[in-house]
Amino acid sequence: MTSSTDQSRRSWWARNQVRAAPWLFLAPGIAFFALYVIIPIVQSFHISVYRWDGLGEARYVGMQNYERLFDDPAFYTSLWNNLRWLLLYLLAIPGGLFIALFLNQQVRGIRLYKSLFFFPFVISQVVVGLVFAWFYNPSIGLFNPLIGLFGLGPMNILGNPNTVTYGIIAAGLWPQIAYCMILYLTGLNAVDPEQVEAARLDGAKGWKMLWYVILPQLRPATFIAVVVTVIGxxxxxxxxxVMTSGGPFGSSRVLAYYMFEVSLSEYGFRMGYGAAIAVILFLIMLVYIAFFLWRMWREERGY
Structure with a gap:
């Protein structure tokens, strides 16, 4: 009986090892993804319907945390800043593409140029924030002397509620453009030279070559660039x-920073309220990326 059982087990593995082997390799990654991504997402939804300070007993309040969000001016300020981040941060994608097209050429000193453009990617975001905070400093920074060359008056970028968010976004674009540049440089290495040569023989050049020949082959790189940029x-x-701590007067807050403030900072450890903000941020991210995936799927299917 034992030998027949062992034989059936061996025969099952012999029949299914091709299909089972990939899942065995993927199992550790799936386990870590579930532990550090899926489970925290579910916990955030769960905590968002409670009033909890993180230490004491949690009290179920239903949708009250979400109802309070829609009466919270700080939430709307953070949401509007996130939308500005989302729209302007996407400039990193065309910026990275055109720098990659320039660096993909065989010109003298190209290795030096690649190193200079790659440099922001390897710097910590904290360091970038500190560098730009000094750059914008109205007393000792270089920003005011630079705009003074064009006849513009001194400006306190980080001290003005109307300009502070744009100043921080400009600082964030510096390393993000470098990241998109790397993605597109990798994609350009996979461009089919035969298609390029055939298009050149047909008279395609310049923007037509880029739009009809190069960009369609860069769709995988574009997809990754969009997803990473949106999430960032x-x-x-x-x-x-690092640059403003949400100031001045909370005008540079975004949802992630406001979530931190209400959960772990001066607002009294309101974990349930912070989890509700996290859920809203997650849903915005999910809808945007799902829409982009749907658009790419339709394009690939030819709809």
């Missing part, structure tokens, strides 16, 4: 924390 824009935190 919506979860922006470190640059704001």
């Amino acid at each position: 824009a919506l979860r922006s935190f470190d640059m704001i924390s």
